[in-house]
Amino acid sequence: MATIGYAAMCEQFHPTDLVRYCRLAEEYGFQSAMVSDHFQPWTPQQGQSAFAWALLGAIGATTRLRFGTGVTPPGWRYHPAIIAQAAATLEAMYPGRFYLGLGAGEALNEHVVGRYWPEAPVRLDVLMESIDVIRKLFSGKVVKHRGEFFSLESARLWTVPSSPPPVYVATSGPIMSERTGRLCDGIITVGAADDKIRMLLGRFEKGAREAGKDPATMPRIIQLHVSWAESQEAAVEQAMREWPNGGMNFPKQDIRNPEDFEAMAKLVRPEHFVGRVFMSPDLDEHRAHIQHFIDLGFNEVYVHNVGRNQEEFIRVYGQKVIPALS
Numbered sequence: 001m002a003t004i005g006y007a008a009m010c011e012q013f014h015p016t017d018l019v020r021y022c023r024l025a026e027e028y029g030f031q032s033a034m035v036s037d038h039f040q041p042w043t044p045q046q047g048q049s050a051f052a053w054a055l056l057g058a059i060g061a062t063t064r065l066r067f068g069t070g071v072t073p074p075g076w077r078y079h080p081a082i083i084a085q086a087a088a089t090l091e092a093m094y095p096g097r098f099y100l101g102l103g104a105g106e107a108l109n110e111h112v113v114g115r116y117w118p119e120a121p122v123r124l125d126v127l128m129e130s131i132d133v134i135r136k137l138f139s140g141k142v143v144k145h146r147g148e149f150f151s152l153e154s155a156r157l158w159t160v161p162s163s164p165p166p167v168y169v170a171t172s173g174p175i176m177s178e179r180t181g182r183l184c185d186g187i188i189t190v191g192a193a194d195d196k197i198r199m200l201l202g203r204f205e206k207g208a209r210e211a212g213k214d215p216a217t218m219p220r221i222i223q224l225h226v227s228w229a230e231s232q233e234a235a236v237e238q239a240m241r242e243w244p245n246g247g248m249n250f251p252k253q254d255i256r257n258p259e260d261f262e263a264m265a266k267l268v269r270p271e272h273f274v275g276r277v278f279m280s281p282d283l284d285e286h287r288a289h290i291q292h293f294i295d296l297g298f299n300e301v302y303v304h305n306v307g308r309n310q311e312e313f314i315r316v317y318g319q320k321v322i323p324a325l326s
Contacts, residue, residue, distance in 0.1 A: 028318025
């Protein structure tokens with residue numbers, strides 16, 4: 001049985017509400033939580049952007065869920081040494097429950113520190129060096145590092161768990177998928193066309209096998225955006241209002257401000273959400289949608305309902321969708 005997780009979106013909800021939603025999700029059969037790590041929301045309408053790492057500690061203290069970041073970008077807002085310290089602390093406090101999800105990031109959140117925002121290949125190189133730094137620090141040994149992007153001078157983590165947390169990487173391209181299989185513990189991606197999904201998982205598995213790992217035992221994680229409401233019209237309307245970025249079928253990593261996304265949202269139409277946000281009032285259709293990605297090979301699925309109706313969504317999914325999955 002695949003793990004079905006709840007996607008806690010810091011861009012949309014106050015952290016106190018997200019703690020409550022995660023507790024409710026656990027009660028209704030969700031097994032894990034994925035917390036988005038943003039400095040700003042995508043659009044002003046979304047209205048929030050709390051510090052994800054504070055929320056992670058609260059989820060650990062008030063639930064028994066597995067939980068982690070979906071995803072944290074090292075190298076801009078966060079030096080990788082600080083990410084390593086935060087991740088090691090959470091795993092030490094909640095053994096076996098925390099995972100570290102990493103990604104290359106977006107200018108929306110990372111430009112705020114005033115550093116140059118490079119092209120995508122450089123961002124991937126920053127990510128790979130960050131993973132190396134984090135892995136070294138997880139050893140608990142004194143680390144000295146002088147790389148292309150980062151330096152460490154006699155750095156050591158003093159609070160370390162008995163085993164380091166797993167490191168998962170978000171990727172949507174073939175090269176990074178293969179690197180992830182080779183160097184990390186699992187892959188994270190988002191909904192896409194079946195051919196692309198099969199390509200990404202195939203490259204991930206290739207990298208894992210080349211590193212002597214069994215890809216069948218490794219987490220293959222997908223985050224799915226859905227819009228559930230009482231009618232098709234309401235499901236479409238809430239996606240348009242609350243998550244218009246889900247209908248923007250173009251690269252968004254270089255856009256810097258929520259107000260810019262708000263301006264572009266005026267061009268978004270319902271048909272632009274096809275293949276990106278699943279919109280339906282029919283819970284059996286939601287079940288089939290999730291089951292399809294399980295059948296493609298994912299063993300962890302995190303569901304984000306884009307609407308404000310989080311409590312209703314959690315209850316109906318727990319009652320009608322999760323028990324019907326196989």
